[in-house]
Amino acid sequence: MAGGAxxxxxxxxxxxxSLKKIFRARELIAASRIGKARAAAAAAAPYAQAITxxxxxxxxxxxxxxxxxxxxxxxxAAVLVVSSDAGMAGSYxxxxxxxxxxxxxxxxxxxxxxxxxVAGRRAIAYYTFRGREIAKSWSYGSEKPTPEAAQDIAETxxxxxxxxxxxxxxxEMHVVSTLFVNMVTQRARVVRMLPLEVVEGVSxxxxxxxxxxxxxxxxxxxxxxxxxxxxxxxxxxxMLLDAAASELAARQRAMHTATENAEDLxxxxxxxxxxxxQADITQEISEIVSGADALAS
Amino acid sequence: xxxxxxxxxxxDRKVWSGAATQVTAPSADGQIGIRANHTPLLAVLRxxxxxxDTAAGPAVEAQxxxxxxxxxxxxxxLVVDEISLV
Numbered sequence: 412m413a414g415g416a417x418x419x420x421x422x423x424x425x426x427x428x429s430l431k432k433i434f435r436a437r438e439l440i441a442a443s444r445i446g447k448a449r450a451a452a453a454a455a456a457p458y459a460q461a462i463t464x465x466x467x468x469x470x471x472x473x474x475x476x477x478x479x480x481x482x483x484x485x486x487x488a489a490v491l492v493v494s495s496d497a498g499m500a501g502s503y504x505x506x507x508x509x510x511x512x513x514x515x516x517x518x519x520x521x522x523x524x525x526x527x528x529v530a531g532r533r534a535i536a537y538y539t540f541r542g543r544e545i546a547k548s549w550s551y552g553s554e555k556p557t558p559e560a561a562q563d564i565a566e567t568x569x570x571x572x573x574x575x576x577x578x579x580x581x582x583e584m585h586v587v588s589t590l591f592v593n594m595v596t597q598r599a600r601v602v603r604m605l606p607l608e609v610v611e612g613v614s615x616x617x618x619x620x621x622x623x624x625x626x627x628x629x630x631x632x633x634x635x636x637x638x639x640x641x642x643x644x645x646x647x648x649x650m651l652l653d654a655a656a657s658e659l660a661a662r663q664r665a666m667h668t669a670t671e672n673a674e675d676l677x678x679x680x681x682x683x684x685x686x687x688x689q690a691d692i693t694q695e696i697s698e699i700v701s702g703a704d705a706l707a708s
Numbered sequence: 709x710x711x712x713x714x715x716x717x718x719x720d721r722k723v724w725s726g727a728a729t730q731v732t733a734p735s736a737d738g739q740i741g742i743r744a745n746h747t748p749l750l751a752v753l754r755x756x757x758x759x760x761d762t763a764a765g766p767a768v769e770a771q772x773x774x775x776x777x778x779x780x781x782x783x784x785x786l787v788v789d790e791i792s793l794v
Contacts, residue, residue: 454721461717461785465750465778558719625780628751629736637752637776641787648719 414691420684424677431673437499438666441659444554445594448656451555452591455652459645466642469635472625477632478573479639480607485582488523489546489571490514491564491604493588493650494531495658496553501665503589503597503658504533510599511587518585526571526581530564530651546571554655561648568647569640572605588650589657595664597657604646607639710744711763714784716770718791723770727763731784733777734758742779749779757794758786769794 492511494504511534515525529535529548538545547567551560574580584605590598627634714731716724731742734756742749753775760768775788 451720455719457715457717457722458719458787461715461778461787465776465785465787468750468778468780561719625748625750628740628749633736634750634752634776637774641776641789645719 416687417684417691420680420687424680424684427673427676427680431670431677434666434669434673438663438670441663441666445656445659445663448554448652448659449591452649452652452656455645455648459649462638462642462645466638468625469627469631469638472631477607477635477639479569479605479643482606483576483582485576485580486523487526487576487581488518489526489528489568489581489584490518491528491530491568491584491586491588491647492534493586493654494529494534494537494553495654496532496550497662498533499665500658500662501668503661503665504531504537506599507587507589508534508537510601514585514587514601526579528564528568551651553651553658556648556651556655558648561651562644564651565640565644565647568605569643586647586650588654591653591656591660594660597660602650604643607642710782712742712744712782712784714760714786716758716760716768716786716788716791718788723788723791723793724760724768728760728784729763730761731777731786732759732761733786734772735777740777742777742784744782746779746782748781749777751777753777753786753788758788 490511492507494507498504515527518525526546527538527543529538529545530551531553532550535545535548535550549560549564551557551563568584571579571581572584576582583603586602586604587599588602590600592598711727711729712731714724714726714728715722729743733740733742733751734754735751736754739756740751753772755773756771758770758772762768770788770791770793772788773790775786777787778785
C-alpha cells in the first residue's frame with residue numbers, strides 16, 4: 412500500500428490551501444470595507460451634531476413635556492438587537508446575543524414583558540431556531556446600513572412606544588448593539604433609548620454661557636414633535652453604522668486568525684506527508700535489499 | 709455687512725457649507741427668509757425648495773422632503789431628511 416498515506420495528506424493539504432484562500436480573501440474584503448464604514452460614520456457626524464444641538468436648545472429653553480420623554484411606568488419593554496447578516500466574524504454575533512439575553516433576563520426579573528425586535532440575519536436565526544417570538548425583524552445589509560433602514564426601524568419602534576399598552580405598546584425601549592472602540596476592541600453594550608433623556612450632553616453643546624432666546628416656528632411643541640423622532644432615528648442610524656464597523660473589524664480579525672490556522676495546518680500536513688514519503692522509500696529499499704540478499708545466498 | 713455661515717446637512721453627509729447672504733426655506737406657515745443678524749430661531753421645514761444665496765458664486769438650490777432649520781449667531785444650520793440639488 413505504498414503511497415496511501417501520502418495521497419491522503421496531499422488531499423488534505425490541497426483542501427486546506429483552498430480554505431486558506433477563502434479566509435484570506437474575506438480578510439482583505441473586510442479590511443477594505445472598514446475604511447468605508449468608518450467614513451460613513453464620519454459623514455453622518457455633522458447631522459448628529461446639528462440635531463443634538465437643536466434638541467439641547469429646545470430642552471434648555473422650554474419645559475415642554477413630550478410623550479417621548481415621559482416615563483410611563485408600564486410593564487412591557489422593547490429590546491432591539493442589532494446583529495450581523497453574515498457569519499465568519501468570530502464571536503461578534505454571539506457576543507451581541509449574549510448581551511441581549513442578559514438584558515432580557517434582567518427585564519423579566521423586574522416583571523416586565525419583553526418584546527423582541529431583531530436586525531441582522533444571525534440574530535434572527537438564533538431566535539427563530541429557539542422558537543422565540545420576534546415582533547419584527549430587519550435584514551438590511553448590516554455591513555452597509557442606509558438612513559432608510561434606520562428610518563424604518565425608528566418609525567416602527569416609535570410607533571410601538573407611543574401606542575397604548577393595551578394595544579401592544581411598550582413603555583421603554585433598549586438597544587443592544589456593538590460599540591466600535593477601535594480596530595481591536597468592540598464592545599457589546601445596552602443603551603436605553605426611550606423614554607429619551609435629553610438632559611445629557613446639553614452642557615457641551617454650546618460654549619458661550621448665555622444661550623440666546625430662540626424663536627420657535629410654528630411652536631415649541633411642533634418643533635419638538637419634529638425634532639425628537641429625528642433624534643431617535645439619528646441615534647439608531649449611528650448605532651447601525653457603529654455596528655457595521657465593529658462587524659467588519661471582528662470579521663477581519665477572525666479571518667486573519669483563520670488564515671494563520673490554515674497555514675499551521677498546511678505546515679503540519681506537509682511534515683506528515685514528507686515523513687510518509689520517507690517511510691515508503693525506506694520500506695522499498697529494505698524490500699529490494701532483502702530480495703537481493705535472498706537471491707545471493 | 710455680516711455674513712451668514714451656512715451648514716446644509718442631510719442624514720448621511722454634509723451637503724454644502726459656506727458663507728451666504730440670504731437663506732430661503734419653506735417653513736411651517738410659508739417661505740422664510742434669513743439674513744445676517746436674524747434672531748435665534750428653530751423652525752420646522754415643510755417639503756419644498758430651499759435656496760442659499762452664496763456670498764460668492766451661484767446660489768445653491770435644492771428640493772427637500774422636510775427637516776428643520778436653526779439660526780444662532782449668524783450660524784444657519786439646515787438639517788434635511790432627503791435632498792436633491794437643483
